[in-house]
Every structure is written in structure tokens, then in C-alpha cells.
Amino acid sequence: MKRVVVLGSTGSIGRQALEVCRWRGYRVVGLAAGKNLEILSQQIAEWKPLLVAADESLHPELRARFPGLKLGTPEEVAALEAEVAVAAIPGLGGLAPTRVAAQTGKRIALANKEAMVAAGPLLWQEVEASGAEILPVDSEHSALFQALLGERREEVAELILTASGGPFLKAPEDLSQVTPEMALNHPRWRMGPKVTVDSATLFNKGLEVLEAKELFRFPLERIKVLIHPQAYVHGLVRFVDGNLKAELGPTDMRLFIQYALTYPERAETPLKDLPLPGVLEFLEPDLNRFPALEVAYEAGKRGGVAQVAVSAADEVAVEAFLAGRIPFTRIPEILARVLEATPSLPLTWENLFAVDAWAREEAKRWA
Numbered sequence: 001m002k003r004v005v006v007l008g009s010t011g012s013i014g015r016q017a018l019e020v021c022r023w024r025g026y027r028v029v030g031l032a033a034g035k036n037l038e039i040l041s042q043q044i045a046e047w048k049p050l051l052v053a054a055d056e057s058l059h060p061e062l063r064a065r066f067p068g069l070k071l072g073t074p075e076e077v078a079a080l081e082a083e084v085a086v087a088a089i090p091g092l093g094g095l096a097p098t099r100v101a102a103q104t105g106k107r108i109a110l111a112n113k114e115a116m117v118a119a120g121p122l123l124w125q126e127v128e129a130s131g132a133e134i135l136p137v138d139s140e141h142s143a144l145f146q147a148l149l150g151e152r153r154e155e156v157a158e159l160i161l162t163a164s165g166g167p168f169l170k171a172p173e174d175l176s177q178v179t180p181e182m183a184l185n186h187p188r189w190r191m192g193p194k195v196t197v198d199s200a201t202l203f204n205k206g207l208e209v210l211e212a213k214e215l216f217r218f219p220l221e222r223i224k225v226l227i228h229p230q231a232y233v234h235g236l237v238r239f240v241d242g243n244l245k246a247e248l249g250p251t252d253m254r255l256f257i258q259y260a261l262t263y264p265e266r267a268e269t270p271l272k273d274l275p276l277p278g279v280l281e282f283l284e285p286d287l288n289r290f291p292a293l294e295v296a297y298e299a300g301k302r303g304g305v306a307q308v309a310v311s312a313a314d315e316v317a318v319e320a321f322l323a324g325r326i327p328f329t330r331i332p333e334i335l336a337r338v339l340e341a342t343p344s345l346p347l348t349w350e351n352l353f354a355v356d357a358w359a360r361e362e363a364k365r366w367a
Contacts, residue, residue: 008088120214143235143247206296
């Protein structure tokens with residue numbers, strides 16, 4: 001029986017990962033969560049994990065509800081004996097346990113894009129030293145992973161990520177008047193506030209471009225974005241002869257989570273008979289309308305700690321927008337300002353966290 005630890009178990013990806021484990025009959029040996037007491041309690045009651053990590057404020061109540069429950073840190077959960085770690089703690093908070101999962105030789109079902117954006121080369125060093133694996137859970141990166149299987153790397157001309165375009169693909173014309181309520185009204189999905197705003201600015205797609213660069217170790221200039229409002233084709237690979245290979249299907253994250261857990265096998269799911277859309281559209285992104293995407297590309301070109309800086313700055317800028325302190329159009333401006341001031345430092349674990357802290361303070365200054 002496959003053993004799994006879920007890092008970020010009470011979030012959307014974590015809950016769906018547990019549903020996949022239920023489908024497959026896997027044993028969940030560890031859970032790492034935040035402050036959602038009720039959902040975590042339900043998970044503990046069902047899965048009876050060997051170790052649980054949660055915000056310290058929950059510890060007294062968890063001990064009262066589950067006498068004998070062993071509590072630890074996310075890093076200790078990541079170090080448990082298991083075949084797979086689902087890495088779904090958002091932001092740099094998920095980096096340390098993801099690193100431990102790599103050091104302990106697990107397959108990492110990676111749903112934390114910031115970890116690869118900020119520390120891709122460093123994580124690959126850990127993976128290669130331990131014999132671990134990284135398999136993507138993001139739909140776009142899973143699509144590219146699947147489309148690249150069996151193909152010769154030298155015959156790949158470009159990787160193409162798709163984006164739905166978010167709520168402001170065509171309107172309103174003046175984005176400076178966008179309110180948080182408007183930005184959070186995604187036409188297709190219900191996600192957390194940060195990711196939803198990033199989808200509205202297209203910076204989320206910029207982060208995914210940087211993730212693809214690090215995950216597949218592919219030249220940035222050969223990674224492209226297309227707007228695809230139907231969100232049915234998740235990623236395409238264009239080959240040197242002009243042929244295209246795509247992965248397409250319903251945008252249900254359980255499909256991509258399961259593939260990361262079961263690879264190289266494919267297992268049947270309740271989703272196999274969902275209907276096909278009648279129309280598929282592909283459009284070039286408007287960088288004048290969505291300059292945050294261009295900032296992400298520029299960070300990728302600069303290398304070093306630049307990707308760390310813009311990722312951290314975005315968290316501050318989005319928070320300021322949601323709090324009503326800055327207009328929507330100020331978000332990419334702050335990213336560009338922080339990137340311009342970012343020091344040229346090599347990417348090391350020490351520099352990563354130092355620049356992350358610096359970029360947050362620099363972004364607050366501009367916000």
C-alpha cells in the first residue's frame with residue numbers, strides 16, 4: 001500500500017489529494033495544515049495519521065479531541081517514511097518541508113509553484129543527491145510533463161502554457177477602476193484570493209512560466225503563453241518539425257494529482273466521461289493590458305535571486321490591493337520597481353531568504 005504525506009492538507013489541493021488517496025486506497029501517514037481546526041479534525045479522524053503539524057494555536061484543542069495524537073512540525077511530517085509527499089503549502093512557507101521531502105528521497109507531487117520559482121536549481125540539487133522525484137500537480141505543468149514523455153529533448157521547439165485570461169480578458173477597458181470584488185470574481189474557478197488576483201493580472205501565468213523554466217530546465221525564450229478561455233487544453237509542446245502535442249481534458253485537479261501519485265500508471269477515475277467543449281480558442285496575451293506577465297519574463301531573464309524578489313513582492317502588492325490601499329494597476333508597477341532594485345546575487349539558500357525578506361519591505365515601501 002502506497003504511503004503518502006500531505007503538506008497543506010486543509011487547502012483545496014490538499015483536500016483533493018486526500019480524495020484521490022481515498023479512491024486509490026492509499027495510507028496517509030502524515031498531515032501538515034494551518035489553522036483550519038474543523039477540517040483538520042475531520043481528516044485526523046478519518047486517516048489516523050502517525051504525525052500531524054498544525055498552527056500552535058490549535059494544539060490544545062487537538063490534544064483534547066485526539067488524546068495521544070503526535071504533533072510535530074511540517075518538516076517532521078515531510079520526513080516520515082512514505083513514498084509520496086504532496087507539496088501544497090503555499091508560498092515560501094512550503095519550501096522547507098518540500099526540501100525535506102526531497103532530501104528523504106520521496107516522490108514530490110509539487111503543487112507549490114513558489115518553491116520551484118524561488119529555489120528550482122537548489123531543489124534539483126537535493127533531488128539528484130537523494131534519488132527523489134518531482135512530478136508537477138499544476139494542470140499546465142502536468143500537461144507539459146505528459147506531452148514530453150517519450151520525446152527527444154533536442155526536438156522540442158517550444159513549450160506553450162495556456163491561461164484562461166481571468167475576469168478582465170476584454171473588459172473593462174480601464175483597469176485602474178477595478179475593485180477587489182471584481183478581481184475576485186473569476187469567470188471559471190473559485191480559488192484563494194491571492195491566486196485569483198494573480199490570475200486577473202496574469203502574474204500567475206508568469207509564475208507558471210518561471211516554474212516551467214526551472215521544472216523542465218528549458219530556455220525561457222522558448223516558453224510561450226496563449227490565452228485559452230475554455231481552459232480545456234492545459235499545455236502544448238511544439239516540435240522542430242512544426243507538429244504539436246497537447247494534453248487536454250477537464251480542469252479537475254484530481255486528475256493531475258492522481259497522475260502525480262500513480263505515474264507511470266494511469267488509474268480509472270469517476271471523471272473519465274465528462275463532456276468535451278464545442279469550441280476551442282487561442283489568443284495572444286496583451287502585454288500592454290497585462291504587464292505583470294512581462295515582468296515575470298524579465299525576472300526569469302535576470303536569473304539569480306530575481307525570481308525570488310518578484311514572487312515575494314507580488315504577495316505584498318496583492319495584499320495591499322485587496323486591502324484597498326493601492327489600485328489594481330499598481331500591482332505590476334510595484335513588481336517592476338522591486339525587480340529594478342533587486343541586487344545581483346547568486347541563488348543560494350541563504351540569499352533566497354534574505355532577498356525574500358528584502359523584497360517584501362521594498363514592496364511595502366512602494367505600496
